[in-house]
Amino acid sequence: MQQIRSQVTERDGLFELEAGSDVLDSPRYNHDMAPTKVHERTWNKWHITALWVGMAICVPTYTLGGVLTAYFGLTVGEALLAILFANIIVLIPLTLNAFPGTKYGIPFPVLLRSSFGILGSNIPCLIRALVACGWFGIQTMFGGLAIHLFLGSVFDGWKALGGTGEVIGFMVFWALNLWVVIRGADSIKWLETLSAPLLVLVGVGLLMWAMPNVSMSELMAIPAKRPEGASVVSYFAAGLTAMVGFWATLSLNIPDFSRYAKSQKDQIIGQIIGLPLTMFLFASLGVVMTAASVKLVGVTVSDPVTLIGHIQSPVWVALAMALIIIATLSTNTAANIVSPTNDFQNVAPKIINRTKAVILTGLVGLALMAHELLKKLGLIVSDLSLETVYSNWLLGYSSLLGPIAGIMVVDYFLIKKQQLDLAGLYRDDVYPAWNWFGFIAFGVPVALTLLSLGSDAFSWFYSYGWFTGSALGGLIYYGLSVMRPSPTAVKTAV
16 A cells, blocks of 8 residues: 655665655656665665776867966966866865765755755746756767767768768767656666776876877967966966866766766765866867977867877778767766756646756757758858867856855755755645745856956856856845744754
């Protein structure tokens, strides 16, 4: 006989929900969004490390050094330091927001119900989902190019397809990504664990190929592209903010992965080992390879897919492209599909299951890349480049996501004191439908960011958007909650 009320049990600091009819019949619940059982939390520190290695080694990471030198006016040394410091900084919200995922086994959208409300959680969820869908499209474009170059190295006639071949590669890679995520978390864990050592080998191989053709002393001595005599502080801070923004997305939805961690120790150690060093080393590799590309292939090439495509040996091109396809697949599935899949389900869990949400993610990503695909097919002509789009996003979207990160941390650690009503997060009778404190704390920093775009005096608020947004959002949320606590803020619940 089915139990009427849900029960919550604890095992070694990990909480588990035995769902009764009150939760099972709720419109806020489905199987894919349900808290993971303790026995399903099988990711140890090396699985978490492999997750980050798999996500960090990708084409956009490779190009970060070039983005910082070309768009943010930093020297190569300053750019690499900004990347290292940013990823040490972003570990803080990543680790803190991972805590409730590990403790309660809940995904990001369900955790947001505590700070934004049961229905209100959909607003920040959809903001996060749209950003992820955009990145999914960009990464799929790189993956499709790799497939095109791989097929071109194997079949003589394929290269003649040109842009049409790239579009076919895009669609093949697009379908492959969706297939992996539809298969579930174990499929992603397997992919990340397999790809991590292969990706490290790719990096070592590329470095050995490039080093004889580049002088590190000359590379480090290249002057910065900023006005002569200008202070490095403002340029470095803007670059640092952009690099924090690179993983600002994952600092929000890290519970989507930490819900599978065996313990808090595993998620903390895994993230510390996997993220900062991998990002720094692979971005450094990109700087070295770009500098060496003139001697290697005769022109300056800033992305590894195009660079390797210049190699004359079909065998080496095929092998390298196969590994790049694996690298991009491991990044794309984890970083850019898992989150919107959960976010879209949160809108209507009884109607949208994981499979439908994955397909919806794919269609939105496809729509966002339609302009670029039509260009490749020769159907439209445009000067808009992917590099311009994603370098501008780095700063812009971090300003939107920063307040959400600050609100989440303050809500869980300071307001709720790490105590959530687990069953209540899946019903309508514990947490409010809309938590207006969360929206005020989110809206004020975003409004100030938009206003700062038209003011030279307050341009720093936008330039340092993630820091100003997360700090101000967290402070406003704390102040509002302390002045007039909601019933769930003071209720002791597990």
